Amino acid sequence: VGDVNIHEVCERVRSLVLVEYPHGLKVQRDYDTSIPEFRGDRAQLIQAVLNIVQNAAQALTERIAAGDAVITLRTRVARQVTFGRQRYRLALELHVIDNGPGVPDAIKERIFYPLVSGRDGGSGLGLTLAQTFVQRHHGLIECDSVPGRTDFRILIPLP
Template sequence: MSSTRAENSRFEALDLLATMVAVVQGDGALLYVNAMFETVAGLSRRSLMRSNLFDWFADGAQLRETLTAVLRNEIATGRFDGTMRRTPLAAHELLPVHVIVNQIEHGSDRVLVEMLEIEQQTRQDREERAIGQVQANKELIRNLAHEIKNPLGGIRGAAQLLAMDLVSKELTEYTNVIIHEADRLQALVDRLLAPHRRAQAVADVNIHEVCERVRSLVLAEYPQGLAVQRDYDTSIPDFRGDREQLIQAVLNIAQNAALALAERIAAGDAKLILRTRVARQVTIGKQRFRLALELHIEDNGPGVPEEIRDRIFYPLVSGREGGSGLGLTLAQTYVQQHQGMIECDSVPGRTVFRIVIPLP
C-alpha cells in the first residue's frame, strides 16, 4: 500500500460525519476531505484535493492565522466563525460556517479542520418542530373529525326526513342545501383522515417513475404556457415505499405551484422543474442516514405569501381564495410516513420544495 493510500485509510472514519472535515498542511494544501465536504462542494475528492482550503473561504486570513497558531503549538484548538464559498474563488453562494482547527499529533505538519454549517442546527430544530407538528395535527384531526362526524350525520338524516314531509318545492330546496353541505363537510373530514386510515402499500419505488407520472398529469391539466423540465440523477436507486402516496405528495406540491403560476401560464413563460439528487450523511429527526434522495420541485412563480410562510404545512391554511389548505398537509404526512421531510425555500420568482427520503 502506498504512503498516500495508507494515510487516507487513517481518515476513512471521517466519512461518517455529517460535518465537513479536511486534513491540511500549513500552506492550506488539502491532503484529505471527507464525503460531506464532497457533497457541499459538489466536486469529487480528487478534484478537491487539487485545490487549497484558503481558496474556499471568502477571507482566508483568519483560517491562516489559526492554522499557523495550532501548528506552532501556541494553541491546541482554534475556533472561529467564517464564510465559505460553495465554489472556490466565487464571490456568490456563500455559506456561514463555524470552523474548528485541531492538532492531529504533537509536532505534526498537518491539522484537522472541521466546518459546521451554522444553518445546520437551525435546520435540525426546524425538522424537529415539523415532526412534532405532524403528530399534533394528527391528534387534532382525529379529535376534530370525531366531533364533527356524529352531529353531521344527525343533521343530514334530519334534513332527509324533513324533506320527505315537505310539500313545497321551495322549502325542499333548503333541505337540499343542508344535505349538500353536510356531504361536502363529510368529504372534507374523509380527506383529512385518509392518510391515517389506509395502510401503506410498500413496494420498490423508482422516484423518476413518480416524477414522470406527476409530470404527465400536470401537463395534461396545463397543456399550454407551462414548461415542466426534468433534471434527474438517473443513478438514484429504487427504495421501499408507497408509490401512490409519493405520487400524491409530489402532485399536491406541483399542482399548488401550477395554481400560483397562473399569471405566468397566461403569459406563456411559466416553469416547473423536477430535480433529483443524492445527498450523503443526512440527519432527519435526529437519525443519521448514509444516503438520501433529494427531490426538488421548483417554480418561477410569485412565491409563498410571507404571512403564511411558516404555516403552509398546517391543515386548512391556504394562500389562495377557495383553497382547502389540505394539499401540503397531506404531502407532509405521506413523506413523513417514508421517514422523510419536506422543506420550503421561497422568494418572489423562485420557490423550491425539497423532499428528502432515506435511501437503502
C-alpha cells in the same frame, strides 16, 4: 408498498400536470438517474409530489397566461444527511422548483398546517397531506421561497 422508482413517480406527476395545464407551462426534468429504488408506497408518493406540483402550477397562473411558467423536477442523492435526529448515509433529494411569485410571507411559517391556503377556494390540505405521506417514508419536506423562485425539497432516506 413495494419498490419505488422516484423517476416513475416524477414522470407520472409530470404527465398529469401537463394534461391539466397543456399551454404556457413547462415541466423540466433534471434527474440523477443513478438514484436507487427504495421501499415505499408509490401511490402516496405520487399524491405527495402531485399536491406540491399542483400548488406550484396554481401559483403560476399569471406566468402560465404569459407563457413562461416553469416547474423543475430535480432529483439528487444527498450524502450524510441528518434529519429527525437521525443520520442517514444516503437520501433522495427531490426538488420541485417554480418561477412563481413565492409563498406569501403571511403564511410561510404555516404552509404545512391543515386549512392554510394561499388562494381563494383552496382547501389548505394539499401540503399537509404531502407532508404526511413523506413522513410515512421517514422523510421531510422543506420549503425555501423568495419571489421568482420557490423550492420545495423532499428528503427520503435511501437504503
